[in-house]
Amino acid sequence: MISPVKIWRSQKKIQNSLGVSGKIISYTRVFVPPAGFESQAPYIVVIAKLEKGDKYTAQLVDWDEKHLQIGQKIMTVLRRTRDPGEEGVIPYGIKFKPL
Secondary structure: OOOHHHHHHOHHHHHHHOOOEEEEEEEEEEOOOOOOOHHHOOEEEEEEEEOOOOEEEEEEOOOOHHHOOOOOEEEEEEEEOOOOOOOOOOOEEEEEEEO
16 A cells, blocks of 8 residues: 555655666576566666765666666656556656667
8 A cells, every 4th residue: 555645754755866877796686576566567677876965766768778888877867657546546656768
């Protein structure tokens, strides 16, 4: 279940994380997704080292095969994270986009 309250409370954290660049340090392709992500499979999940020095794990969007390499520059963007549940709440969160 997706709680609108949790989404509201995480807004500031998400807002501070947008537009941050970094580089891919590892990635994998997900073929068998968890519940709520079935419509997105197969998809790429990357671990990136951001310019702030933090490591962050998120899905890679708007990519091509040429972007799947260690050292690829990325930027954080706001996207829908999973399918809306029965509540109809569309959750948004941080994902990576290649530069």
